[in-house]
Amino acid sequence: MNHLKKLVPYLRNHMRQYVIGVLAVLVSNVAVLVGPYVVRLAIDAISAAFKAKADLPNLWMYALAIVASVLVSGGLMLLVRRQLVVASRQMDYEIRRDIFVNMTHLDKSFFDRSRTGDIMNRLTADLSAVREMLGFGAFQGASVISVFGASLVVMFNISPKLTWLVLTVIPVMIAVLAFLMRLIARRYVKAQEQSSLISAKAQENFSGVRVVKGYAIEEQEIKEYRAMNDELIRRNLKVTMVEGPLWAFLSMLMGIAYVLVLIYGGQMILRGQLTIGEFTQFTMTLERFTWPIMAAGMILTITQRGASSWERLLELLEAKPDIKDEGADQSIKSIKGDIEFRNVTVRYGNRTILKNLNLKIAAGQTLGITGATGSGKTILMQLVTRLIDATEGEVLVDGIPVKRIPLQVLRSHVGVVPQEPFLFSETVAQNVAFGVNTNNYPEIPTGVSVLKSSAPEKVEPVVDMQKVRWATDIAGLTSDIEGFPKGFDTEIGERGVSLSGGQKQRTALARAIAREPEVLILDDSMSAVDTETEARILSGLKKVMPGRTVMLVSHRVSTLRHADHIILLQHGEIIEQGSHEELVALRGEYAELERLQSLASDLENEKEVNA
Ligand SMILES: Nc1ncnc2c1ncn2[C@@H]1O[C@H](COP(=O)(O)OP(=O)(O)OP(=O)(O)O)[C@@H](O)[C@H]1O
Structure with missing residues (x-):
């Protein structure tokens, strides 16, 4: 329950709404009890008049008093909803906003470990459970x-x-409630975990729909999805199986209390210890009294669910990035592009990915990197933007250890085109202009009430079409775009489904070029582009990006020969390095790669000629 304390800052922001809401609940519930009291007065007045054979009292006054109490109570309940339910909606937003902001600062390793579907489930189902606890739960709790x-x-x-007499049944109720509630909480968490797995499965199936269809494994996926849902139903039923008997048992106990009151109360009337009016008021009040006991179970369920869900949300809200910006020298505003790896070793557990690597790239140089799959090429690139940090040794940019350069500065001056491009569901132009002019977005405040912070100004993304066109020209994409139905304004579906693999890669390349970065990292990012187009793009790049450092990962010798210096990685170590000519002359692995690729290319040309 300690983690519930972490809700206090959010609640504190809405203290006024809670105070007004709870006070209104109190007054409203007292007003409701006026009704039975007036009924008692009316019955006793009628009985007295009947006994004295006098005229009946004026019943209108009693009726009006009852109507007035109902109106006051109803009106106040409306006020309660406006305060507590509105506050819970606002906190729902505040928590979601804070989680979103925190998560955008987490690094790659967190997302490597997490499943998107699970995160989405937490941000929807778990957040609803917390909202219900803070709004409806608080309202019902106060009631x-x-x-x-x-x-x-x-x-x-x-x-x-x-x-x-009525109170004799209460301890039994509390004991049963306490026991079953713990059981419900445990079973609820298990159901939520399964629900997350299902969301993750659905999300992966929809994003990977091409693989699922390509392998014709729809039936298998449907079967698995069904089995997972069956398990969810089973787990939810296990929750219901406890909840059902709980309500039945509580109703039975309250029924017993009623019977006791009827028998004993009836005798008290006959003995003259109680008037009929008092007895009626007692039973009517007892009806109100039974509700909290029954509702206590429901509120405890809501609270238990809310508390378990809040614990799951805290994992997102409190997750800390492994790579931190502390110790950065904030006076560094830009970089030039000299890169050095000094005795760099990277390990994952007991696997060594890069071994004591030393390498220098002067600003403006193009470094070619090749090596078998899994030899550590991508990891080497990721060290430059600090997507990961070296386990041992140092990476330096302009002679400064990367840890001392503010992350924002480092990353905004390095353009990365990853192996698998990711495009957003926006227009081509917006996708290319994605990383340009991001500084004019106001920072989203966190930890404050939505009531106190003004809504962030709407910043329309300004697309500098001249720059976009310049970038797509270099990336060899302009003629493709002009062939699209709406040109640069063509919407790209989720993950760019309407583009070919090569077009997607070139869009990602144009996006990196548009930022005019000091360092450009191309991680095998033109594998789907034919060699001729690639050669054109690379020589175009050289012309417009003089003085900029390029790191070029490729398996193609035809690509690598554009580099000033080439390294060949094997199991995380540089086994050969030099210029293209030097490496060919070395007659080592690189020369063998070149020989095989030229042979393949000659065979290809021969086939074309014969055809
Ligand atoms: N998060 C991780 N945890 C554990 N091992 C990892 C992680 N990321 C990468 N590796 C491992 O590090 C090694 C190097 O990976 P890297 O992606 O750098 O290979 P690569 O040379 O770029 O290969 P490819 O040409 O196939 O892209 C691989 O064996 C990979 O399995």
């Missing part, structure tokens, strides 16, 4: 306490003996 207290006072006032 339960006030109705319970006020009815108890009224009942004691009418007859302490009858009240004690």
Whole structure:
């Protein structure tokens, strides 16, 4: 329950709404009890008139008093909803906003470990459970306490003996509730975990729909999805199986209390210890009194669910990035592009990915990197933007250890085109202009009430079409775009489904070029582009990006020969390095690669000629 304390800052922001809401609940519930009291007065007045054979009292006054109490109580309940339910909606937003902001600062390793579907489930289902606890739960909780207290006072006032009789069933109820609630909480968490797995499965199936269809494994996926849903139903039923008997048992206990009151209360009337009016008021109040006991179970369920869900959300809200910006020298505003790897070793567990690597790239140089799959090429690139940090040794940019350069500065001056491009569901132009002019977005405040912070100004993304066109020209994409139905304004579906692999890669390349970065990293990012187009793009790049450092990963010798210096990685170590000519002359692995690729290319040309 310690983690619930972490909700306090959010609640504190809405203190006024909670105070007004809870006060209104109290007054409303006291007003409700006025009804039975007026009924008692009316019945006793009628009985007295009947006994004295006098005229009937004016019943209109009683009726009006009952209507007035109902109106006051109903009106206040409306006010309660406006305060507590509105506050819970606002906190729902505040928590979601804070989680979103925190998550955008987490690094790659967190997302490597997490499943998107699970995160989405937490941000929807778990957040709803927390909202329900903060709004409906708080509202009902305040109601339960006030109705319970006020009815108890009224009942004691009418007859302490009858009240004690009713109270004999309470300890049994509390014991049963306490036992079953713990069971419900455990089973609820298991159901939520399964629900997350299902969301993750659906999300992966939809994003990977081409693989699923390509392998014709729809039936298998449907079967697995069904089995997972069956398990969810089973787990939810296990929750219901406890909840069902719980309500039945509580109703039975309250039924017993009613029977006791009827028998004993009836005898008290006959003995003249209680008037009929008092007895009626007692039973009517008892009806109100039973509600909190029954509702306590529901509120505990809501609270248990909310608390378990909040714990799951805290994992997102409190996750800390492994790569931190502390110790950065904030006076560094830009970089030039000299890169050095000094005795760099990278390990994952006991696997060594890069071994004591030393390498220098002067600003403006193009470094070619090749090596078998899994030899550590991508990891080497990721060290430059600090997507990961070296386990041992140092990476330096302009002679400064990367840890001392603010992350924002480092990353905004390095353009990365990853192996698998990711495009957003926006227009081609917006996708290319994605990383340009991001500084004019106001920072989203966190940890503050939505009521106190003004809504962030709407910043329309300004697309500098001249720059976009310049970038797509270099990336060899302009003629493709002009062939699209709406040119640069063509919407790209989720993950760019309407583009070919090569077009997607070139869009990602144009995006990196548009930022005019000091360092450009191309991680095998033109594998789907034919060699001729690639050669054109690379020589175009050289012309427009003089003085900029390029790191070029490729398996193609035809690509690598554009580099000033080439390294060949094997199991995380540089086994050969030099210029293209030097490496060919070395007659090592690189020369063998070149020989095989020229042979393949000659064979290809021969085939074309014969055809
Ligand atoms: N998060 C991780 N945890 C554990 N091992 C990892 C992680 N990321 C990468 N590796 C491992 O590090 C090694 C190097 O990976 P890297 O992606 O750098 O290979 P690569 O040379 O770029 O290969 P490819 O040409 O196939 O892209 C691989 O064996 C990979 O399995």
